[in-house]
Amino acid sequence: MKLIKDINFLIVGLGLLGGSYAKGLKNIGFKVDAITKCQEDIDFAVANKIIDRGTTKIDSEIIGNADVVVFALYPHIFIDWVRENQQYFKSGAIITDVTGVKGEIVDTVQSILRNDVEFISAHPMAGKEVSGVKNADPSIFKGANYIVVPTEKNSEGAIELCKNLGKMLGFRRVSTLSVVEHDKMIAFLSQLTHCIAVSLMCCADTEGMEKYTGDSFRDLTRIARINDEMWSELFLSNKADLLSQMEKFKATFDELYEKIKSSDREGMREMMRCSTERRGLFDKE
């Protein structure tokens, strides 16, 4: 299958990410339908030309019409949805997702899925502190990373299609990782950072502190404004990796603490030089 303009997309879950996918794909010229739980979101998305058609029901015609289905749902809802509704997929359809942890999802969905439908998993590393289709904005993909997470069950064609989807949506770098590599990487790069931000925001009574703060505190706590339902699910579905990354961070933080305590200035400076050098690679272009 090639990514050509007459491919029909279906977005399941029209939130910030699902909505941004829809808007980006519509802008390119694809036909985009959506299934989501609130009629209000459908109405908004149709009125704003983010989708062509939408429904809050399980509509066999809309599902069966889709060549590519993008799931932008909470992990456990995604699995249940596939289990209950996969009979409606078109034969040969490709399904993909945006889920932040792959361990449980990819194995489960690939093992329960019909043989004539293929699931190729992906993780768009983009987001915002606001949610909902009303904030949908495909420009969040610009400069961002997109990770395709194939398994041995995936075909070259589906992997290629998934990579092309990332490129078309405007992601800067499209790369691949195995499920195990992905979850370890994400535990460090994304989940650990959210744990740090939440802890920093909770560890002191910050009332009135906004009058004195600088950008460093603002930057470190931007993601402390967090969807507690989704992130608690993500943390628990990647518990072993996350705990191990938290332990690593704690050990290094303790090392710095001891250096400050013992006034080991050269030791502190060495850590600072290491962090300065490494950080240089992470700027967005």
Place this chain on the structure above:
Amino acid sequence: MKLIKDINFLIVGLGLLGGSYAKGLKNIGFKVDAITKCQEDIDFAVANKIIDRGTTKIDSEIIGNADVVVFALYPHIFIDWVRENQQYFKSGAIITDVTGVKGEIVDTVQSILRNDVEFISAHPMAGKEVSGVKNADPSIFKGANYIVVPTEKNSEGAIELCKNLGKMLGFRRVSTLSVVEHDKMIAFLSQLTHCIAVSLMCCADTEGMEKYTGDSFRDLTRIARINDEMWSELFLSNKADLLSQMEKFKATFDELYEKIKSSDREGMREMMRCSTERRGLFDKE
């Protein structure tokens, strides 16, 4: 003394902050001289109309001409400078600073200073990851906080002048804290955040990870690109407060770790709701 356009300013230390003060003050119409260690920085600043005159020497005429002197030097250099050169200050001059930790500085400078010169300390909560007068940019003050740190030795007039300086430079909020309150606040809002960023950047081998990262990791490590000479000095000059804030953070981080480990989903969500609610107050307008 009033802040009127015929006041002469002297900036000592023409780096990013000193240069941004100079440029901001020149833009308003003040006369601004500078003393700094590199002739190249003077040449650049004069050529770009950031200052009127500058020198790398201890020039008694330039020092004696200044009504307000702003010190933007490393803490220990600041104290030595005042000790060695205060005989050149004009009688009635006001001196201020941008130092990030106040405990040692304010007491020392106020106790060694001539009786006819007044030191009123301030902390502009603004910066950038780049340094030097070539990056001077008074727009870094827009939306930022400015903290005046008076003691019982300060006059109402000098406190008022220092507050006006912050307002004129474009800071969004000008407030006052005592030396003790300031250093405690800064240990939490600024120094702890830098410790976290450095530890996060150092705790794992991040080679190649830039391909997979999202904005959360970028945001949390932006300040991991750090001036090791300056920050190690700041950390050590506020050691007790910083260690105590690091301990608080560690305790909360451990609490979250235990909640994840024991799959206490409701406990995790409670912390996330707390962080979400508190973070709302910290956005820049």
